[in-house]
Amino acid sequence: VVMVPMPEANARTAALLSGQVDWIEAPAPDAVAQIKSRGFEVYANAxxxxxxxxxxxxxxxxWLDKRVRQAANLCVNRSGLKTLLGGYMAEAKGIVEAGNPWWGNPKFDIKYDANAARKLMAEAGYSAAKPLKVKVQVSASGSGQMQPLPMNEYVQQNLKECFFDVDFDVVEWNT
Incomplete structure (x- = not known):
């Protein structure tokens, strides 16, 4: 077995389709139909x-301001992120699923509501003219992340609609 590190999903997909490799993890979501049409099997599970x-x-x-944390959660369109990933994700409502013994009794419902997010951000003193500037360190690949850069860029775009100006510091996972 020869392992070939390929952090970029499109490069992995091209390597599979060209016969350079026999197996890949986390293909480009928009290429799954093409991969299947070429006779490959795609295995997916939760x-x-x-x-x-x-x-x-x-x-x-x-982030010490609860309104800012809640606004960030309300501004992420998890359904759209699921579409970006070709349906290969579950829309999380917390660290564990409802029904898990650790679920507890949360008072805040994690859902997509950009209007409520903008209202919370306005209450916290932010606006389109005065966005909250934050820097987030993300990895380009690794640790089982499906599509880290496209996923983070999607979240970045969502948050921009709710007065967050997110800047990335992109590093390799082991860094």
Whole structure:
């Protein structure tokens, strides 16, 4: 077995379709139909993989404001992200699924509601003219992440609609 690291989904997909490799993980979602049409089998199952951003709670961090944290959650269109990934994800409502013994009794419902998010951000002092500037370190690949750059860019676009100006520091996973 020869393992060939290929962090970019389109490169992995091209390698599979050209016969350079016999197996890949996490193909480009928009290429799944083409992969299947070429006779490859695609195996997919639900994975207990949560991929949250870890927010800074250092003094003076904007994330200390509960309204900002809630706005960020309300502004992410998980259904659209699922479409981006070709349906290969579950729309999370928390770290564990409802019904899990650890679910508890959350008071805040994680859902997509950009209008409510913008209202919370306005209450926290932010607007389209005065967005909240944040920097997020993300990896280009690794740790079982499906499509980290496209996924983060999608979240970045969602958050922009709710007065967040997200800048990325992209590093390799092992960094």
């Amino acid at each position: 994975q207990p993989h949560m991929w949250p951003w870890q927010l800074s709670f250092a003094p003076n961090s904007p």
